[in-house]
Amino acid sequence: MNAIPDGVQPDPTMMSVERNRSSADFFDAAARGELLLKRCVNCAHVRAARRPTCRACGHSASTGLAASGRGTLVTWAAHPARGESSPRRVFGMVELAEGPWMESALVDVAEDRLRGGLGMRVTFVSGAEGEAYPAFTAAD
Amino acid sequence: MTAPVISGFGLTDVGKIYGRNATSFAAEAILLAVQDAGLQLPDVDGLLVSAGKSLGVDLSLAESLGLSDLSLLAQVQSFGATAGVMVQQAAQAVMSGQASRVVCVFADAPLKEGVSSAKAYRRPAASGHFGHLMASGITNPTASYALAARRHMETYGTTVNHLGSVAVSQRAWAADNPVAQFRDELTLEDHRESRMVIEPLRLLDCCLVSNGGAAVVVTKADLAVDAPHPPAHLWGWGQGHPGYAWERGSEFGLVTGAVQSGRSAMRMAGITPADVSIRELYDCYTYTTIVTLEDYGFCEKGEGGPLAASGALAPGGSLPTNTGGGQLSSFYLWGMTPLIEALVQARGAGGARQVEDNDVILVSGNGGILQYHSTLVLSPHAKEPR
Numbered sequence: 001m002n003a004i005p006d007g008v009q010p011d012p013t014m015m016s017v018e019r020n021r022s023s024a025d026f027f028d029a030a031a032r033g034e035l036l037l038k039r040c041v042n043c044a045h046v047r048a049a050r051r052p053t054c055r056a057c058g059h060s061a062s063t064g065l066a067a068s069g070r071g072t073l074v075t076w077a078a079h080p081a082r083g084e085s086s087p088r089r090v091f092g093m094v095e096l097a098e099g100p101w102m103e104s105a106l107v108d109v110a111e112d113r114l115r116g117g118l119g120m121r122v123t124f125v126s127g128a129e130g131e132a133y134p135a136f137t138a139a140d
Numbered sequence: 141m142t143a144p145v146i147s148g149f150g151l152t153d154v155g156k157i158y159g160r161n162a163t164s165f166a167a168e169a170i171l172l173a174v175q176d177a178g179l180q181l182p183d184v185d186g187l188l189v190s191a192g193k194s195l196g197v198d199l200s201l202a203e204s205l206g207l208s209d210l211s212l213l214a215q216v217q218s219f220g221a222t223a224g225v226m227v228q229q230a231a232q233a234v235m236s237g238q239a240s241r242v243v244c245v246f247a248d249a250p251l252k253e254g255v256s257s258a259k260a261y262r263r264p265a266a267s268g269h270f271g272h273l274m275a276s277g278i279t280n281p282t283a284s285y286a287l288a289a290r291r292h293m294e295t296y297g298t299t300v301n302h303l304g305s306v307a308v309s310q311r312a313w314a315a316d317n318p319v320a321q322f323r324d325e326l327t328l329e330d331h332r333e334s335r336m337v338i339e340p341l342r343l344l345d346c347c348l349v350s351n352g353g354a355a356v357v358v359t360k361a362d363l364a365v366d367a368p369h370p371p372a373h374l375w376g377w378g379q380g381h382p383g384y385a386w387e388r389g390s391e392f393g394l395v396t397g398a399v400q401s402g403r404s405a406m407r408m409a410g411i412t413p414a415d416v417s418i419r420e421l422y423d424c425y426t427y428t429t430i431v432t433l434e435d436y437g438f439c440e441k442g443e444g445g446p447l448a449a450s451g452a453l454a455p456g457g458s459l460p461t462n463t464g465g466g467q468l469s470s471f472y473l474w475g476m477t478p479l480i481e482a483l484v485q486a487r488g489a490g491g492a493r494q495v496e497d498n499d500v501i502l503v504s505g506n507g508g509i510l511q512y513h514s515t516l517v518l519s520p521h522a523k524e525p526r
């Protein structure tokens with residue numbers, strides 16, 4: 001049984017994601033409703049959880065940091081619908097308030113609102129199976 | 141005369157060629173290139189090998205071809221920038237005396253009969269952070285290029301018709317290229333109505349997928365004087381790998397490694413963008429042609445789209461670009477696509493599509509998601525001593 005934050009309903013049209021050893025902390029955080037980042041132990045530069053090393057100083061050691069969940073949209077694109085089981089899927093690059101960029105599914109956003117700089121906030125989604133994972137929606 | 145030249149090249153049948161593996165394409169391309177250079181296999185003392193996505197060729201190619209006592213042998217991987225990187229390494233090897241005749245080869249066979257091109261590069265399902273990346277929408281390279289293209293479009297006002305103009309211009313060149321996979325005339329309407337692959341990129345914004353192989357022979361000018369064909373002289377080269385930050389301040393989608401790579405190559409060649417007669421640019425997507433034109437300085441930043449729409453890139457235009465049709469219309473063998481067309485043009489062998497002024501030809505290679513870039517400057521003429 002995977003832990004999913006309160007209110008997240010599995011959505012069979014979203015892709016399912018399984019955890020592995022190197023992502024366990026990230027998905028544990030997602031299950032608590034947190035977007036986990038890494039903060040470099042050496043220089044405190046903040047990076048996305050999937051980045052193995054710090055690009056500011058090259059060190060690998062890090063501590064976890066819960067993101068504020070706020071960000072702005074950098075760019076976006078969309079997979080067109082491919083039949084009923086695969087509806088149109090909008091995705092984008094979000095610049096987190098902490099600085100790192102994150103590729104993300106964009107959910108529950110009117111597409112005509114999408115533009116660079118649009119305020120975004122994190123939400124959590126899940127496929128039919130597997131882990132809950134972060135996605136973004138418009139901040140207001 | 142230690143100046144490096146490309147004295148021969150070979151291109152196999154390309155496209156939906158089934159029943160052959162990458163090694164077979166590589167071997168044929170090498171034989172064609174060596175013969176074209178007026179050489180025999182034992183004359184070769186260096187081999188640089190590049191495999192595409194199907195990873196079908198490696199160092200064992202040397203033994204398979206009976207190439208013995210090589211003084212240079214390596215597999216090179218800079219993705220779409222590889223062809224240019226290989227030629228640069230080969231040029232340095234012949235200039236230093238490490239090797240005298242180096243063959244650079246690329247071959248790939250991702251297409252399988254009865255399987256669509258879209259599935260040729262499909263990634264398997266993944267877990268962990270990579271699984272999350274895919275679930276976020278980054279399912280293939282086109283998804284990332286779609287993000288890059290959108291950022292360019294939003295920032296600079298690049299339009300769907302600007303992208304379409306690249307496709308239309310290059311198809312017009314392909315019409316006169318007998319090896320091009322697509323030669324029928326294309327209109328902006330055809331482009332606009334082509335299937336959306338990943339918005340904003342349509343089918344006619346995307347390169348082909350091809351099976352085939354290509355090879356070139358790099359040597360010194362004085363070793364090529366008796367070659368059957370006049371060589372292409374390597375005037376300059378460069379690389380630029382931006383190392384995008386993927387964080388606040390990143391120029392992803394707006395500026396590429398072509399800035400740094402082009403500056404180095406043109407400085408070595410002693411030229412400016414205004415001196416370039418022909419551009420052979422890596423065009424994995426229509427957007428890539430536009431952003432690369434800007435970054436090399438053929439127009440101001442953000443003006444690549446209007447430049448394409450002006451017709452300047454097309455046959456008869458002021459800036460002939462991708463004169464064989466490029467990866468969009470002719471064939472897709474990574475960086476060998478622009479390089480082979482550059483060599484055809486340098487030799488004056490372009491037939492109906494030959495550009496009259498072929499004095500200076502710029503070739504680009506672009507790999508990853510705009511992460512790796514190489515540039516070559518070629519000419520039918522020896523570089524004047526400076």
